[in-house]
Amino acid sequence: QSKTPSKIDNVFQNYSHSEISRDAATIKNSVVMHLTATFLRTPANMDSGDAYLASAFSVRDRLLQRWNMTNEYHDRVNAKRVYYMSLEFLIGRTFDNALLALELRNEYSKVLGDVGFCLEDIIDEERDAALGNGGLGRLAACYVDSMACSDYPGWGYGLRYKYGMFQQQIIDGYQVEAPDCWLDSPNPWEFPRPDVTYPVKFYGHLVRVPDSKHRFTWESNVVYDAMAFDVPVPGYGTNNVGNIRLWSCKTNSLFDLNKFNAGDYAGATGGQVAAQILTDVLYPNDNTNEGKELRLRQEYLFCSATLQDIIARFKKTGKPLSELPDLAAIQLNDTHPTLGIPELMRILLDDEALTWDEAWSIVTRTFAFTNHTILPEAMEKWPVPMMDKILPRHMGIIYDxxxxxxxxxxxxxxxxxxxxxxxxxxxxxxxxxxxMAFLACVGSHKVNGVAAIHSDIIKQSIFNDFVTVQGEDKFINKTNGVSPRRWMNGCNPDMSALITEAVGDRTWINDLTKVKKLEDHVADDDFRARWSAAKQKNKQRLADYILSTTGIKISADALFDVQVQRIHEYKRQLMNIFSVIYRYHCLKQMTPAERAKEISRVVIFAGKAAAGYWVAKQVIKLINSVAEVINADAEIGDVLKVVFIPDYSVTAAEYLIPASDISQHISTAGTEASGTSNMKFVLNGGIILGTVDGANIEIGEEIGEEQIFFFGCLAHEVGDFRHYLRFHQPKPDEALQTAFDLIQNNTFGDGAIFQPLIDSVLRGGDVYLLSVDFPSYIQAHKAVEDAYRNQEEWVTKSILSVARMAKFSSDRSIQEYAEEVWNIEPVRVTN
Ligand code: GL7
Known part of the structure; x- marks a missing residue:
């Protein structure tokens, strides 16, 4: 441990905590400095990629002042911190978010404009940090954002995957996966911390410490080093900057020089390869569990490094470990980080020599657990023999x-x-x-679901016995939320400007209850016209994006009907495309005069299928095959277009969501725990067509049922329908049968390819109840069209919806967690 010489304090007294420099000349200088000194380029040969990197580094310099100040301050006042443990953080881009948080967007726009660059193009140079699959990973990113903006001392902990979510290409209508090499170019938004490195053991055997009941020495030769990379999370309207600490396997020490000298080059690097692979790839499964050994090791590396780090930080306070729960709250984002529980037990028993009861009391007061799904295929279970081999100490602790x-x-x-x-x-x-869900539950003081219906369901199903044994108070609801920074202010500047005008200032961005003010403007013709114009502009922007990514030309005057999310049977993209086929059939039956009276519609899909999920991949193929036929049908023209946008991502969502008129959230009732894109769409003035499921229900309650189109059977009816369909052939209505017939008649290419999809309804027991819900789904579509014909009412619905959506800010969710689960207070960071 090196000691800081006392002089340093004096010399650097004025360092860092000064105000951020905002004047154009200083900004320009810092951009040029990075261009030349960090990247060895000159202004003369700078392209937009260079401009992005130089600007991003210059913005990050400004962020660092606040970041250092935050951590220093939290240490100084011994703030209780919350640690959000998640195997996924679906961050997306950071540059624009940081510019907005530091309120430097105009300044950078001007400086870049002066040298001939357009800020929007520069922003487009950044690659997404796609370290997550879907809703669960994006929720984690929204939550650390909200912690930062609401002044909570909060850290995310995750893994720094070298390859994030795979890139989806569409070839001949099929999904093809390519690696996401997102770290190929410099990443301005991470800070390597070689000094923050922890050893993580695997395999080996145990030796009991003499005369102890619960204390063991774990002997193993397989030890990997996990090294920290820190990612700043700028808070908007505050000095507080959050941190996401991501672990990466360090391999240098694993190079075997003896083997190399003996000419065994592959052997020399073998250990490095085995270690590196642990943090190489994000498992691309959304709502499924594969039970792979590598995944278990990945989860443990993550948990061990994180818990060692938390304990090391705590120990700096000099307090006894019994006080850990007073300074640290750990939230488990689903079961993936559950090994944190036995890992903390191991540290407290074996390293710190606490008794079992002392250790267990600390653990259960520190951890809390969020469940995100009840789909049986997603439930994490690990075979005891596998766990015993890889983590013998943890298996023993779990038994105890x-x-x-x-x-x-x-x-x-x-x-x-x-x-x-x-x-x-x-x-x-x-x-x-x-x-793992049971282990997480037993080791936590609170367990929550992510929407009211879901929290009820878990109490009646997977945790039913636990409610009986441990009492009802332990099981609570924390309805999800999304960040208004990214999902309103960032992605929808025109609508946000209108909200700012209605509220009077920009404080709504950190306090969404203020959007209520929009209700005062719902009858203001000028305001309404500008509201519609903002939507129209977003639609045109999406139309341009679609043209550039797919080559398909669509009219921004059509109704935009959007379903974007992971492709999953329970989300029922299949039902959507069946209804598109039926609509196509109906249009074909009409005379040109009749068709001309129809509402023009663009049906937009996007989403990835897990690489091993065959049915989901066939659904993508069907959508593309249907799109190809319909889009080429001159008789139909603009009345119906179908688009599948490849490679759905956070950035694509930022184009799509503000442009939607109607979005579909149509999971079989009881299957979608919450959904979060439903919230984003409504926060951008879109209307929902959805089932009575997940957070759709609470959205309906908040905005009023006139603002939302519900259809389909209810969660409590699903069991009976499924039971019936196990023993009776489903009876598709005429509309659904028509869709089947068209597919089987080879209207969209070889129908045989798609027979398994039809069979999943007709012969597979129709688990997701397409045949049950289809009639009411078609009805609901009609209701949407009728409503859309009345544009005046539609705009009213749109404005009222946004005005009533305050509940769905992640700031509200985080405040509830802080008060009811974590017991932490906001800490205002000052100099
Ligand atoms: C999910 C749920 O499916 C989704 O409904 C929810 O909004 C999200 C965040 O709570 O969590 N659970 C899950 O395993 N994934 C989800 O997106 C992948």
Whole structure:
């Protein structure tokens, strides 16, 4: 440990905490400095890629002042911090977000404009940080943003995948995956911390410490180093800058010089390859669990490095470990980081020599757990033999956690052997499995679902016995939210300017309850006209984007009907495309005069399928095949167009969401835990066509049922329908049958390719109830069209919706977590 010489304090007294320099000359100088000194380019040969990098580095310099100040301040006042542990952070781009947070957008726009660049083009040079699959990963990013903006001392912890979410190409209508080499060019938004590195063990064997019951030495030769990279999360309207600490496997020390000298070049680097691969790739599964050994090791590397880091930081306070829960709250984002629980136990028992009871008390007061799904295929379970081999110490700890837990159950409910079997952390299957959701639940003081309906469902299903045993108070609801910074102010500048005008200032960006003011303007003709114009401009921007990414020309005057999300059977993109086929059929039956009276519509799809999810990939192929036929049909023209936008991403969402008239959130009732894009669409003045599922329900409650189009069966009816369909052939209505017929008649190419999709309805028990919901779905589409014909009413719906959406700001979610789960207070960072 090197000591800071006392002189340093004096010399650097005035360092950093001065105000951010905003004048054009200073900004220009810093951009040129980075261009020349960081990237060895000159103004004469600068292209837009260089301009992006130089500007991004110059913005980051300005961010660093606040970042240092934040961490210094939190340390100084011993602030309680929340640690959000997530295997996924779907961040997207950072440059524009940082410019907005620091309120430097106009300044940079001007400086870049002076040298002939347009800021929008420069922003487009940045690659997305796509370290997540979908909603769950994007939620984590919104949450750290809200922590930063609401002055909570919060850190995200995650993994720095070398390859993020795969790039989706569409070739001959099929999805083809390509690696996402996002780190190929310099990343201005991360800071390597070689000094923050922790050893993480795997395999090996245990030696009990003499005379101790729960203390072991874990001996192993397989030790990898996890090194930290820090990603700043700029808070808007505050000095507070959050941090996402991402771990990467360090491999240098694993190079085997002896093998190299002996000519075994592959052997020399073998250890490095084995280590590196741990943080190489994001598993591209959304709502599914694959049970791969590499994934388990990835999860452990993450948990171990994170817990070691949290403990190291805590120890600097000099306080006893029993006080850890007073200075740290750890939130588990789904079960993926659940190994943090036995890992903290290991540290406290083996390294710190605490007793079991002392350690367990600390653990259960520190951890809380969020469940994000009840889909059975997503439930994480690990075979006991696999866990025992890779993490022998943790397997032992899990056995003990389970033993003590089951003892407490037996005490309360003596002799209820079936209850013990159901509630055990170890499933008595062959081989035995560790049920990670149960481990997370037992080790946490609070468990929450992500929307009201979902939180109810988990209490009645997977955690039903836990409610009985541990009491109802432990199980709470925290409805998801999204960041108004990125999902309103960032992606929809024109609408945001109108809101600012209605509110009187920009404070709504950090306090969304203020959008209520929009209701005062709903009858103001001029305001309404500008509201529509903003939407129209966003639609034109999307039309241009679609033309450039797909070559398909669409009219911005059509109704934009959008379904963008991961491709999944439960999300029912299949039902959507069946309805498009039916619509096509109806249009073909009409006379030209009749067709001319129809509302022109562009049906837009985007989304990735997990690489191994065959059915989902066939759905993509069907959408593209249908699009090809319909878009080429001159008789139909602009009345119906179908677009599949490849490579859906956060950035694509930022184009799509502000441009939507109607968006579809049509999961079978009870299957979508919450959804978060539903919130984003409505916050941008779009209208929802959806099922009575997830957060759709609460959105309807907030904005009023006249503002939302609901259809389909209800969650409590699903069980009976499924039961019926197990024993009875589904009966498609005429419309659905028409869609099947058209496919089978080879209207969209070889119908045989798509027969398995039809069979999933007709012969597979129709698990997602397409045949049940289709009639009301078609009805709902008609209702949408009728409403859209009345543009005056439509604009009213749009304005009222936004005005009533305050609940769905992630700032509200985070405040609830802070007060009811984490017990932390905002800390205003000052000099
Ligand atoms: C998800 C849910 O499916 C989604 O409905 C929810 O909005 C999101 C965030 O809570 O979490 N669960 C899950 O495993 N994934 C999700 O997106 C991948």
């Amino acid at each position: 956690i389970n033993l003590y837990f089951l003892q407490s159950v037996e005490e309360k409910f003596p002799g209820d052997r079936d209850l013990l079997r159901r509630i055990s952390i170890i499933e008595e299957s062959n081989p035995q499995q560790v049920r």
